[in-house]
Amino acid sequence: MNDTEKRILRIIDDNAPRLQALADDLFTHPEQGWYETRTAAVAAGFLQSLGLNVRTGLAVTGLRASVGTGKGPNIALIGELDALKCPDHPASRNGYAHSCGHYAQMVCLLGAALALSDPEVASSLDGTATFFAVPAEEFQDAPLRELMRREHDVHCGGGKCELLRRGAFDDSDMALTAHSHMVGRDSGADLLLGNSASTGFVGKTVTIRGVASHAAASPDRGVNALNAACLGLSALGMIRETFREADCVRVHPVIREGGQAINVVPSRAVVEMQVRANKIPVIGEISEKVNNCFRGAALAIGCTAEIEDAQGYLPCPEILPTPLMFETAALLGDCDVRSIPVGVCNTASTDVGDLCAVMPVMNFTFGGSVGALHTADYAVTDPYVAHILPAKMMALLAYRLLRDGAAAAKDYIAGYSPAMSLEEYKAYCRRMSP
Template sequence: MNHIEEKIIQTIDEHREEIIALAKDIQSHPEPGFYEERTAAHVAAFLRGLGLRVHGGLARTGVRAEWMEQDGPNVTIIGELDAIGCKSHPMADPVNGTAHACGHHAQIAAMIGAALALTNEEVQASLSGSVSFFAVPAEEYIDADKRAWLRKEGIGFPASGKSELIRLGEFDHSDIILTTHVHMMQVEEDFYLGNAACNGFSAERVTVRGKAAHAAIDPWDGVNALSITSSAIQMMGLMRETFREEDHVRLHNVIRKAGDVINVVPDEAVIETKVRAASLDAIRATQEKMDRAYDGAAYAFGGTIEREPLQGYMPILHRGADKVMEESVKLLDASYRCSKPADFNNACTDVGDLTHLFPVLNFTFGGFAGKLHGADFKIMDEELAYIKPAKLLALTTYRLLCDQAKEAKKICREFKPVFNKETYCQYIRDNFHENE
């Protein structure tokens, strides 16, 4: 461990109680995606106090703080602002129904801790490049009705915060992205280094049109929209044997509406659907099967189908543990294991969109008990959940940008993006009819 690495660890240790207090404050005031006003203001004030140039109101609530004076690659460290809808959680907000049952408050704490270390004058002087600290909104799923309101408020890609920030050009100066999260897979070690491949998804709001009739006197004159919906969902269940294991397909349906009164044949049903799969092609193919199920059921009963495609998240592209991260974690008193190509996470995150445009260096960490998104989620080890992730973010950033940023430049040179900003935005417009 050299002097700068010692300085990074020492600085974070000196601010340990401050970092934990900030994490607990955010945990106590959960807010939903794109409406994290209090959390964003708190983060902005903290970063401004470190002498950073702070930009707020990005995609409504995003906060980016940075220094840009130094030549060289930019490393962007991300923390997520939003909480998850979980009314049964003991720390859920009684009004908005959200709780930090996914550990995003721990991400923010880790990002803040890294900022404390990396803004130290001696540490900053050792870096050949720039660092951004980016608190981003809305990682959790945004439903169709909320998306409609967000569009009216000027959000062009309301599926997620990162997607909208890509559209707005807020990542244009980024070269490497650093992300972190509490463990999303079964991991016994303190840290899991690298990005496991992860499902992406697309969604759709389906409106089934039938025909109303008296449910007792002349139901034969009606077309039952709920029966069409039930038949389509049953067909999807029968299709499951056609899904390849390697595509990791998951289907979800929520019936938002199915008629108005019980003694009238339902003439309208509204369903929100979600298709998860491991690749963009598998998502598209599975969505087509679901669409055929709705079309076939509607044909059989004499109804019609209307669809509104809803943008989802792209799958995470696997990335093994980078040397700079593995070398950094060895400086901490912690166990770890590295991502393997065979590892897979069936959940989804909008970090997947970023992996199609940037090299994303990721790690996950422990320190909690219970289930993600569950009422029993609870931080159990503040050192592992808040402090050590801050150290790993800061140490990894230092190793990327020290020695004339040799490692960062190598990563950027070797990375082959799937999209640039323009082709990414065009893909979203072409497939989900999103309008700016």
């Protein structure tokens, strides 16, 4: 370990009480995606306290600040601002809770900023580290998406997608991401290095229209949209046996609207869902099968079905850890570091998939928590592992990537082949979210 690495670790250790207080503050003030104004203000204030110039208001609540020499690669260090709807969580506020652990990512990001903005550390970076707090990782429901479109010209359901669309990542050469353990969260590891594959998805809203009538006096004159919706859901159940295991298909609908009054034949029903799979063509294939279920059901009942697809997230490829990641983690002292389990697909999705599509991503996940993500059981049991250790790992990784002419970053970037260019991604957004 060299002197700069010792300095990075010492800065984070010395500031551990400040970071733990920050963790408490963010955890107890969860906010909905796109509305993370308080969290964004706390993050901006923290970065400003380090003397950094902060750009705010990126895709509504996003913000970024940079350190380094600006000569070499620019690495985006990512933290997510949003909480999610989880009213049963003991720490929920207005129905929202940090049950995906995104607040811990913010601590990781700001802790890394603390160390990397130290003048002695910053001057050793042959490139730029950009601290990027991004909004709305959790895909939002259709009504909120429509509202965001109207009021803020937000086209995409996820924050990173919207930031990519708006060009906020145009100067990024690669990204460093971290998350509370997702796959293998019960492995007991403090850090899992690498990025497990995960599914992508399309958002789908089915609006079924029938004819209202008195539900008791004249149901014969009505056309029941709720019945068509239920029949569509039954058909969907019956095609599930055609979903191949290897494709990690998930289709999970909710009935958003199923009638207004119990004494009126429902004339409108709305079913909303996500159609997920681990390959883009399969998402399209399953999406078409699902459409047929609802088109056929509508036809059978005499309704019409209008189907609207929204741009979701792209599937994540599996990205195995590099020796650099293990060498970096070895500096962290006594902790349990492992590789992601190889060949395991996370059936959930993340807009990190969209980042992976256009630039190299280096990812690790961290432990220190119990309970499944997105549930009331999620709780941090080891604040050091959940809050401090990830900050050290992120800071050290950025330093090791950017030191010595940024040789490691250049190497990683050269060895990665993105699925599309940024311009191709923006064209994809224009197609999917015009």
